[in-house]
Amino acid sequence: MTDRIEQRINSLNKRLNSEKRFRIYCIGAMSFALAWVLILFLNIFSSGYSAFYRTVIQVDVPFLNLIEDTTQFSEMSSEDINNLSMYSFSKKAIYGLFPDIEEKKDKKMLIRLFSIEFEQEIREFLKSNKSNINETETIYLTASDDVDQVNKGNYPRGLDEDKRRIKDIQLLFFDDLVDRGLVSYEFNLPFLMRGDSREPELAGVGGSIVGSLFTILVVLILSFPIGIFAAIYLEEFAPKNRVTDFIEININNLAAVPSIVFGLLGLGIILNTFGLPRSTPLVGGIVLSLMTLPTIIIATRASLRAVPPSIREGALAVGATKMQAVMHHVVPVAMPGALTGTIIGLAQALGETAPLLLIGMVAFVVDVPQTPLDASASLPVQVYLWSESAERGYVEKTSATIMMLLGFLILMNLAAVLIRRKFETKW
Amino acid sequence: MKSIKIKADNLNVYYGEKQALFDVSMYMEEKQVTALIGPSGCGKSTFIRCLNRMNDVIDICKVQGKIEIDGNDIYAPDMQVEQLRERVGMVFQKPNPFPKSIFENVAYGPRIHGIAEHKSDLEEIVVTSLKKAALFDEVKDRLYDAGTGLSGGQQQRLCIARAISVNPDIILMDEPCSALDPIATARIEELMGDLKTEYTIIIVTHSMQQAARVSSRTGFFHLGKLVEVDKTETIFSNPSDQRTQDYITGRFG
Numbered sequence: 001m002t003d004r005i006e007q008r009i010n011s012l013n014k015r016l017n018s019e020k021r022f023r024i025y026c027i028g029a030m031s032f033a034l035a036w037v038l039i040l041f042l043n044i045f046s047s048g049y050s051a052f053y054r055t056v057i058q059v060d061v062p063f064l065n066l067i068e069d070t071t072q073f074s075e076m077s078s079e080d081i082n083n084l085s086m087y088s089f090s091k092k093a094i095y096g097l098f099p100d101i102e103e104k105k106d107k108k109m110l111i112r113l114f115s116i117e118f119e120q121e122i123r124e125f126l127k128s129n130k131s132n133i134n135e136t137e138t139i140y141l142t143a144s145d146d147v148d149q150v151n152k153g154n155y156p157r158g159l160d161e162d163k164r165r166i167k168d169i170q171l172l173f174f175d176d177l178v179d180r181g182l183v184s185y186e187f188n189l190p191f192l193m194r195g196d197s198r199e200p201e202l203a204g205v206g207g208s209i210v211g212s213l214f215t216i217l218v219v220l221i222l223s224f225p226i227g228i229f230a231a232i233y234l235e236e237f238a239p240k241n242r243v244t245d246f247i248e249i250n251i252n253n254l255a256a257v258p259s260i261v262f263g264l265l266g267l268g269i270i271l272n273t274f275g276l277p278r279s280t281p282l283v284g285g286i287v288l289s290l291m292t293l294p295t296i297i298i299a300t301r302a303s304l305r306a307v308p309p310s311i312r313e314g315a316l317a318v319g320a321t322k323m324q325a326v327m328h329h330v331v332p333v334a335m336p337g338a339l340t341g342t343i344i345g346l347a348q349a350l351g352e353t354a355p356l357l358l359i360g361m362v363a364f365v366v367d368v369p370q371t372p373l374d375a376s377a378s379l380p381v382q383v384y385l386w387s388e389s390a391e392r393g394y395v396e397k398t399s400a401t402i403m404m405l406l407g408f409l410i411l412m413n414l415a416a417v418l419i420r421r422k423f424e425t426k427w
Numbered sequence: 428m429k430s431i432k433i434k435a436d437n438l439n440v441y442y443g444e445k446q447a448l449f450d451v452s453m454y455m456e457e458k459q460v461t462a463l464i465g466p467s468g469c470g471k472s473t474f475i476r477c478l479n480r481m482n483d484v485i486d487i488c489k490v491q492g493k494i495e496i497d498g499n500d501i502y503a504p505d506m507q508v509e510q511l512r513e514r515v516g517m518v519f520q521k522p523n524p525f526p527k528s529i530f531e532n533v534a535y536g537p538r539i540h541g542i543a544e545h546k547s548d549l550e551e552i553v554v555t556s557l558k559k560a561a562l563f564d565e566v567k568d569r570l571y572d573a574g575t576g577l578s579g580g581q582q583q584r585l586c587i588a589r590a591i592s593v594n595p596d597i598i599l600m601d602e603p604c605s606a607l608d609p610i611a612t613a614r615i616e617e618l619m620g621d622l623k624t625e626y627t628i629i630i631v632t633h634s635m636q637q638a639a640r641v642s643s644r645t646g647f648f649h650l651g652k653l654v655e656v657d658k659t660e661t662i663f664s665n666p667s668d669q670r671t672q673d674y675i676t677g678r679f680g
Contacts, residue, residue: 240486310523313481314586317517318536318593319509328535329525425526425575 044406048399051191054201055148056140057114058182061093061122064135073130081127090119094141097182098173109169113177115142115201140186145200145393147174151183154392191400195366196377196385200393203386205401207368211281211361211376212350212408218285218372219292219349224342226289227296231338234297235304236326255294262291263355271359279360279375287355292345299341303334336423343416347409353380379405429456432597432627433478438492440473440482447473451492451653453646460619460628462638462659465648466679471631474648475599478629479515480508496597513540516590520602522582524574524589529566532574532585533557536593552592559625560588561618580611587618591626598622600630604637616641635675639663647671 063070066089073081094111101107115121118141125139146166149155151174161168177183194204234251238244266287270276276283307330315325356362362381369376377385379401386398433455440448448470455461463471473482480501482488494501501511513536524532533553536542543549553570557563562584566577574585583603590598600619604612619628619641632638638645639659646656647670655668666672673679 308523310519310521311525313484313517313519314523314525314589315535316484317479317481317512317519318539318589319511319513320535320539321509324539328539333526 041406044399044402048396048401048403050152050154051396051400052188053185054188054191055143055151056184056186057143057147057177058184059093059139059141060096060136061090061125061139062096062136063126063133065089065092070133070135073126073133076130078127081123081130084123086123087119090122093122094118097177106169109167110173113144113147113170113173115144116199117142117202140184142190142201143183145391146170148201149392150174151178151185152396154396191397193368195368196364196382197366200389200391200397203394203397205379205382205397205404207365208377208379208382208401209404210368211284211365212378212380214281214369214372214376215284215288215356215361215378216346216350218282219288219346220342222285222289223292223296223345227293227342227345228300228338230293231297231300231304232326232331235301236330237322251294251297254290255298257291258354259291259352260354260358262287263358265290266355266359277373277375279363279365281361281369281372281374281376281378283359284356284361284376284378285372287359288349288352291352291355292342292349295345295348296338296342299344300334300338303337303341304330306337307333333425336420336425339423340416340420343412343419347412347416350408350412351380351405353384356381357384379408429459431455432457432496433629434495435474435477436493436495438474438477438490438494440470440477440491441489442485443487447651448477449652453653453656455627455629456644457627458623458625459644460623460630460642462642462645463629463631463648464633464635464638464645464674465654466674467633469648470651471646471648472601474653475601475629475631478597478599479512479517481512481517483508513593514595515597515599516593516595517599517601518583518586518590518603521606522579522586524577524582524585526573526575528571529557529574529577529585530570533588533592536589540593542593556588556592557585559591559622560584561614561621562588578611580607580614583607583611583615584618587615587622591622595626597627597629600628602631602633605633612637635663647674649674 063073066084066086067073091107091111094114095101095107098110101110111118121141122139125137126133129137143151146155147170150157150166150171155166156164157171166174174183190202191204191206192209193206194202195207197203234244234247238247266283270283270286271278276286311329311333312325315329316322320328356378361376361378362385363375363377364385365375365377367374383398383401383405386394386401431454435454436452438448438451439446451470451474463475465471476482477490477494478496478501482490490502496511496515500506525535527535530553533556534543534549537549537552543552554563557566562581565581566572566585574582577585583606587598587603604615607615616637619630622628630638630641642659644656645659645662647654647662647666647668649670655662655666655671657667662671663675666675
């Protein structure tokens with residue numbers, strides 16, 4: 001008798017121990033996955049956050065040298081200001097930082113501390129403040145990428161001079177400017193507003209954000225109605241036979257097709273046969289819609305299937321037609337699920353790169369697109385483009401673009417969760 | 428003898444290869460409660476779902492034979508099934524209110540059939556239907572709350588209100604009390620007693636006591652066949668078939 005009890009206790013302890021072990025395995029697996037996510041986020045954040053501010057250098061610009069009376073600017077149109085020859089004037093304003101420099105070579109080095117658009121920046125300042133320009137104005141000019149990186153501490157100053165892009169004399173200038181308090185940081189608004197550029201300090205994600213938004217909009221407009229209608233037909237109206245089985249299998253297959261194949265399809269048919277404009281969000285959106293459709297259809301069908309059949313019967317029993325029963329009662333209940341599926345599909349499309357490379361959205365585009373028919377980049381392609389670039393400034397910009405992309409993805413997934421929570425039918 | 432409302436003639440129903448009903452012929456009297464009893468899977472639900480053609484939804488279901496309501500064949504090609512279901516309402520085993528407000532649940536039928544022209548008419552229909560279903564007093568302060576928030580018995584009465592909102596002649600009830608507790612069941616039974624003054628009621632039930640309490644005629648189904656149909660007292664006191672006798676005395680089922 002006692003033997004049996006002891007046996008039971010032993011076997012129970014064994015079971016309890018194995019449960020404990022199992023729990024440890026599970027927690028271990030979860031921690032491992034979480035650790036990687038954390039490492040990814042830390043890595044991207046630590047190398048990307050510095051792209052959100054930029055180095056500017058204070059320069060005193062003596063506008064009196066450009067014109068006899070600075071009040072005259074207020075009477076000039078933007079056109080007139082564009083026609084002013086300001087290049088050597090702007091250069092002289094920069095030389096004013098170090099009046100003692102004589103040698104042409106050193107002057108050139110000094111100019112190269114600034115972004116190549118310094119003349120344009122002074123002109124823009126003049127345009128927007130033309131009504132009250134003083135004799136001398138202090139303007140914050142964008143520093144060149146090399147200076148920016150040195151200032152942020154991303155640049156190894158210890159290298160031999162011939163192994164780095166920034167020269168010793170430039171470092172001397174820079175350190176002196178820092179001592180005089182003329183070097184400062186400001187929020188990098190141009191990074192969020194501008195398109196791509198060959199100069200890292202002038203390159204922005206604005207173009208690719210707008211490009212991505214246009215693309216996603218096209219995907220939404222195309223794939224949401226088509227996906228929902230296809231799902232409703234297949235789930236509610238289609239007869240259950242071999243043809244619909246075949247369609248169902250192929251939709252599932254389509255969801256598993258590598259995305260680059262859709263890119264090839266877009267290249268072959270949408271660009272070459274239909275002749276739609278290359279590199280545009282319209283074409284990108286069409287291609288990504290093909291990729292997103294199966295996701296939306298599968299998610300919508302699943303949520304339609306989850307609507308209890310008793311609801312359909314209830315509607316049919318008071319004399320509703322099949323369509324009324326479906327549209328009035330089944331679809332509204334299934335809608336949160338369908339929307340969630342759609343947003344998840346859109347989030348996938350937002351992060352998709354491969355098909356866009358094939359339809360030419362990998363082009364170098366400086367202008368921020370105005371319509372879905374303008375050539376454009378997109379966020380993931382911008383990451384790809386910048387990750388290949390040699391200049392140091394693109395490193396932080398690549399990570400910052402990934403941060404923006406992740407930010408959008410997190411927002412979309414959050415929206416999906418919120419929609420599901422808020423509109424879910426409670427039985 | 429009351430006048431005959433529904434008449435089924437040699438009804439055979441197949442689900443694919445499997446035959447579910449064999450040569451069922453019976454009639455149901457107007458403004459009476461007819462109960463259908465029998466063990467699970469005997470075909471009584473299949474039969475009741477033929478009366479408003481709910482079986483049409485099932486692809487593999489095939490119906491042969493004839494069902495006449497007021498002398499019209501409901502399986503005739505020119506019969507519109509939506510119109511039929513307006514005249515033959517149905518209440519299901521599990522309460523299935525729409526996930527909408529109480530008001531919307533009842534207003535849905537009249538609205539799709541265009542019965543109410545004005546909003547005030549619609550409100551009147553909703554109120555009368557809820558009153559007839561003995562639910563109005565309990566929900567009059569919360570007509571715009573979710574119908575799914577009611578208790579099980581209230582939900583079932585809401586479904587009854589929904590069924591009578593389109594002013595049918597016949598109400599089919601497929602085990603309406605099987606998901607309810609005894610108190611809610613008693614209320615529904617009481618309600619049936621009131622409703623039969625206006626409507627012809629066919630009820631499928633597992634409970635023989637319920638059949639005995641509410642119905643005037645009872646049909647006993649077994650293995651897809653209608654074994655016996657007669658006055659309720661006769662079925663329960665002096666059945667003519669041995670199988671009925673065995674079933675009501677609890678030998679099987």
